[in-house]
Amino acid sequence: MNLLYAIWLIFPAYVANASAVIFGGGVPLDFGKKWRGKPIFGEGKTWRGLLGGTMAGVIVGMVMNIIYPSFSSGLNAILILFSLSFGALAGDLLESFLKRRMGRKRGEPWPIADQIDFLLGAFFLSFLLSREWFLSNFTPYRILFLLIFTPLIHLVTNLLAYVLKLKKVPW
Ligand code: CTP
Ligand code: MG
Numbered sequence: 001m002n003l004l005y006a007i008w009l010i011f012p013a014y015v016a017n018a019s020a021v022i023f024g025g026g027v028p029l030d031f032g033k034k035w036r037g038k039p040i041f042g043e044g045k046t047w048r049g050l051l052g053g054t055m056a057g058v059i060v061g062m063v064m065n066i067i068y069p070s071f072s073s074g075l076n077a078i079l080i081l082f083s084l085s086f087g088a089l090a091g092d093l094l095e096s097f098l099k100r101r102m103g104r105k106r107g108e109p110w111p112i113a114d115q116i117d118f119l120l121g122a123f124f125l126s127f128l129l130s131r132e133w134f135l136s137n138f139t140p141y142r143i144l145f146l147l148i149f150t151p152l153i154h155l156v157t158n159l160l161a162y163v164l165k166l167k168k169v170p171w
Helices: 002-023 047-067 074-101 113-129 131-137 140-163
Strands: none
Touching (some): 002 140, 047 074, 113 131
């Protein structure tokens, strides 16, 4: 139950990350600009993905909060859900930035980083913006479990997205 609850707590971040794939496309966040000859983020990071993903994470989290209150209430709940959702996509964005600096093309794999970028981003921003909630909910045990569980579930869902032709590559 404890570990299932850990997945429940991080679920808005999963939703944000997965929804970016569904809503993504169109104008890239970096407007196609390059830095030192390489794309800043690359074509895989778009405005629609960032905004759609963040909104989806917050909305799903608000519904979850009605079913089983776990993300505080009122404005605080919005802040927590925003930090989990936007944090996830910011982490993914930072990862793409680093991948481009390393010369890895869009969609080229970077094992482990590809799978936990959004988890680390969600942890980091929720720790920064909603520290009290973070510390009382993400216990070290739950964090450790999510660090192991997330890459596994990420691989499964991405394989599914690839089979459904939502993603170009299976990672
Ligand atoms: N996506 C998006 N906007 C974002 C994040 C993701 O549009 N801010 C969409 C893109 O269609 C992207 C897909 O979600 O291709 C999957 O994201 P990810 O696997 O992180 O991107 P990659 O295409 O593999 O690119 P990168 O090498 O930069 O990780
Ligand atoms: Mg990524």
